[in-house]
Amino acid sequence: MLTSAFYFIAFVTIFFAIMVVVSKNPIHSVLYLVLTFFCISANYIFMLDATFVGMVNVIVYAGAIMVLFLYVLMMMNLNAIAEQKRSVLFKISAAVTGGMLLLVLVAALKDANLQIQGSALEAEQRIGSIKVLGYVLYSKYQLPFEVASILFLVAMIGAVVLGKKDNSTKTIGIEPVK
Amino acid sequence: MQALSNRKKVLEQKKMTLVERLYLPAIFQGMGITLRHFFRRKATVHYPEQKRSVPAVFRGLHVLRKDENGAERCTACGLCAVACPAEAITMEGGERKAGEEHLYREEKYAVKYEINMLRCIFCGFCEDACPKEAIFLETTFAPASYDRNDFIYGKDRLVEGFKRHELVSPITTLKEAQEANK
Amino acid sequence: MTLLSLLPTLILIVALFAVTMLVALYSTFAERKVAAFLQDRVGPNRAGPGGIFQPLADGVKFFMKEEVIPVASNKFLFVLGPCIAIMCALMTGIVVPWGDTLTLFGASIPLQIVDLDIGILYVFAVVSVGVYGIMIGGWASNNKFSLMGAIRASSQIISYEISMGLSIVALLLVTGTMSLHEIVTQQHGMHWNIFYQPLGFLLFLICAFAETNRTPFDLPECETELVGGYHTEYSSMKLGFYLFSEYINMFISGAIMATLFFGGYNFPFMDNLLQATGSQNLVTIIGTAFLFLKIFFFIFFFMWVRWTIPRFRYDQLMNLGWKGLIPLGIFNVVATAVGLLFFRN
Numbered sequence: 001m002l003t004s005a006f007y008f009i010a011f012v013t014i015f016f017a018i019m020v021v022v023s024k025n026p027i028h029s030v031l032y033l034v035l036t037f038f039c040i041s042a043n044y045i046f047m048l049d050a051t052f053v054g055m056v057n058v059i060v061y062a063g064a065i066m067v068l069f070l071y072v073l074m075m076m077n078l079n080a081i082a083e084q085k086r087s088v089l090f091k092i093s094a095a096v097t098g099g100m101l102l103l104v105l106v107a108a109l110k111d112a113n114l115q116i117q118g119s120a121l122e123a124e125q126r127i128g129s130i131k132v133l134g135y136v137l138y139s140k141y142q143l144p145f146e147v148a149s150i151l152f153l154v155a156m157i158g159a160v161v162l163g164k165k166d167n168s169t170k171t172i173g174i175e176p177v178k
Numbered sequence: 179m180q181a182l183s184n185r186k187k188v189l190e191q192k193k194m195t196l197v198e199r200l201y202l203p204a205i206f207q208g209m210g211i212t213l214r215h216f217f218r219r220k221a222t223v224h225y226p227e228q229k230r231s232v233p234a235v236f237r238g239l240h241v242l243r244k245d246e247n248g249a250e251r252c253t254a255c256g257l258c259a260v261a262c263p264a265e266a267i268t269m270e271g272g273e274r275k276a277g278e279e280h281l282y283r284e285e286k287y288a289v290k291y292e293i294n295m296l297r298c299i300f301c302g303f304c305e306d307a308c309p310k311e312a313i314f315l316e317t318t319f320a321p322a323s324y325d326r327n328d329f330i331y332g333k334d335r336l337v338e339g340f341k342r343h344e345l346v347s348p349i350t351t352l353k354e355a356q357e358a359n360k
Numbered sequence: 361m362t363l364l365s366l367l368p369t370l371i372l373i374v375a376l377f378a379v380t381m382l383v384a385l386y387s388t389f390a391e392r393k394v395a396a397f398l399q400d401r402v403g404p405n406r407a408g409p410g411g412i413f414q415p416l417a418d419g420v421k422f423f424m425k426e427e428v429i430p431v432a433s434n435k436f437l438f439v440l441g442p443c444i445a446i447m448c449a450l451m452t453g454i455v456v457p458w459g460d461t462l463t464l465f466g467a468s469i470p471l472q473i474v475d476l477d478i479g480i481l482y483v484f485a486v487v488s489v490g491v492y493g494i495m496i497g498g499w500a501s502n503n504k505f506s507l508m509g510a511i512r513a514s515s516q517i518i519s520y521e522i523s524m525g526l527s528i529v530a531l532l533l534v535t536g537t538m539s540l541h542e543i544v545t546q547q548h549g550m551h552w553n554i555f556y557q558p559l560g561f562l563l564f565l566i567c568a569f570a571e572t573n574r575t576p577f578d579l580p581e582c583e584t585e586l587v588g589g590y591h592t593e594y595s596s597m598k599l600g601f602y603l604f605s606e607y608i609n610m611f612i613s614g615a616i617m618a619t620l621f622f623g624g625y626n627f628p629f630m631d632n633l634l635q636a637t638g639s640q641n642l643v644t645i646i647g648t649a650f651l652f653l654k655i656f657f658f659i660f661f662f663m664w665v666r667w668t669i670p671r672f673r674y675d676q677l678m679n680l681g682w683k684g685l686i687p688l689g690i691f692n693v694v695a696t697a698v699g700l701l702f703f704r705n
Contacts, residue, residue, distance in 0.1 A: 031437075031496070051477070051478050052478055052481065055478050055481040056481065058485040058488070059481065059484050062488070062489060063484075063485060063487075063489055063491070064521070067495065067517075067518055068514075070492075070514065071511060071515060074507060074511055130477070130478065130538065205668075209664060209665065209669075215397075215398050216398050218400055219400075220402045221400045221401070222400075224405075
């Protein structure tokens with residue numbers, strides 16, 4: 001039952017992922033990507049009982065990041081006709097890069113021990129519960145967690161600096177109101 | 179730039195205080211005002227059942243009066259048309275024939291008498307100008323129509339006896355309202 | 361799991377659907393009545409006694425209207441938009457505890473469809489997906505005003521989701537759980553969270569206004585600037601779906617606010633009543649009635665604010681969200697954490 005459910009969800013996930021690449025219209029691509037994230041969340045929730053991770057995946061990726069993607073695409077108003085022609089060299093190099101990334105992933109996961117040790121109940125408690133997750137995050141993985149948050153802070157400050165208006169150049173014409 | 183007159187007023191936007199910048203006190207004040215209106219008496223007049231009362235001197239549609247014997251008082255002298263600032267009144271005079279004494283009071287009468295209600299401004303000058311006390315302004319409105327020609331009222335709709343106020347009258351006179359209250 | 365054991369849940373689902381729809385239906389009526397009363401008018405009063413059948417007349421009107429799908433629109437997405445909007449609006453209600461347990465025919469039935477241990481996160485996830493309804497609909501219409509409305513909606517909802525999340529984080533520090541059922545149980549009697557988290561509630565309330573696109577945050581559909589916003593091109597029941605989802609969202613956010621901050625189905629002296637009557641069912645029913653009373657108050661509050669406060673300008677909206685509410689939210693989290701550190705021990 002669980003295995004067949006996994007195969008079903010995995011098939012749907014990969015189908016949507018392929019549709020992301022294949023779609024001509026960038027808006028459709030983003031919408032397929034949203035569906036892909038939903039499927040991944042379904043995987044987390046049904047296969048691993050990791051409801052927290054699944055929900056956070058929906059909130060952060062499907063609910064926030066993809067909305068911003070869509071936002072930007074709608075602002076630029078791209079459509080299928082406006083797509084630029086790519087050179088053959090560009091296509092080949094993209095394929096090589098993608099292939100190498102796949103190679104690295106496969107190599108990394110090939111020898112990984114994916115078998116869950118202990119009983120299923122223990123495993124569920126280990127992965128799914130927020131309490132266990134929080135405990136692990138703030139004890140065993142505290143350093144990576146804090147480093148990641150600093151990384152986000154740096155990115156945020158960088159975005160603010162980039163987005164800030166340049167006040168050094170004087171405005172021409174109308175005097176600023178004092 | 180130099181000011182052209184000394185009436186120029188420099189508007190200064192004062193810096194808001196912390197309480198003002200919070201906006202919340204102002205919002206609660208505004209909501210208090212709207213809540214007070216929630217319980218206030220409603221101004222709505224439920225139209226077909228209720229009608230607004232208007233003063234007795236209200237100036238609505240015209241009527242051409244008849245005398246106590248039922249003869250038309252108008253003699254087509256044209257003073258009302260002269261007095262009309264909107265030039266809404268046109269008329270055609272005619273001579274009374276023998277045997278028509280019960281219809282028209284004097285020898286001359288209006289064969290045609292038309293008021294364009296789209297031009298009329300309901301000032302009541304015609305009422306003042308009339309030497310025979312023939313034209314009066316009543317308390318009804320001209321009803322809506324799809325045809326502009328419908329607003330040129332002839333004698334058929336102006337002479338007393340056409341019960342137009344029974345057909346359409348979105349208002350009641352103060353007198354009627356007082357009677358209804360009794 | 362037999363079909364019979366699923367029966368109470370199925371009945372609850374159908375009942376919740378029906379109640380949500382009914383409340384949304386009569387919210388439209390209440391909106392017009394409240395608007396009228398706040399403006400010294402009497403509002404719709406012709407259909408039935410006191411205009412009580414007005415929502416039915418409106419519904420029939422929506423169904424009878426001609427359905428227009430613009431030629432240049434993306435037809436599939438155009439239809440999908442309102443569907444997503446109303447689906448997400450209806451999905452949120454299942455984690456809300458609508459009452460305590462009810463004992464019928466020897467079986468105790470909790471008046472909550474599912475008790476997720478991540479209830480609040482579920483609500484957040486569904487709400488954040490709900491914006492796709494607006495975005496897809498607005499984009500698929502192929503209309504500038506619709507697109508502007510959709511863009512505004514997305515940026516507004518994302519901006520206010522952050523401060524909403526921060527206000528919830530502070531609340532979670534107090535409660536220590538994400539399950540809505542447990543949060544309500546903790547507020548037994550009069551131990552309502554509003555007394556511990558007044559600032560958090562204020563933040564949540566403001567964000568709820570923004571998330572439901574209600575005035576003063578109704579920029580996505582402001583008729584003075586964008587004709588009709590994201591639903592300019594919609595007609596017939598598809599427009600009805602959008603309008604309906606707004607009212608359902610209002611109902612649900614009222615329910616969430618009552619649950620999180622105002623004790624849900626708890627009411628003062630409930631223990632005394634239980635001792636006096638000894639009937640848990642009675643207390644449960646009164647508790648549910650109290651919950652609905654709280655929700656109706658919030659719905660009235662939403663309308664009251666709508667007919668009092670004018671709309672924000674777009675930059676004011678963003679300033680309030682990013683420079684006002686988020687720092688306040690962070691301050692609230694820190695203050696709550698410090699307070700807990702000193703007073704819990």
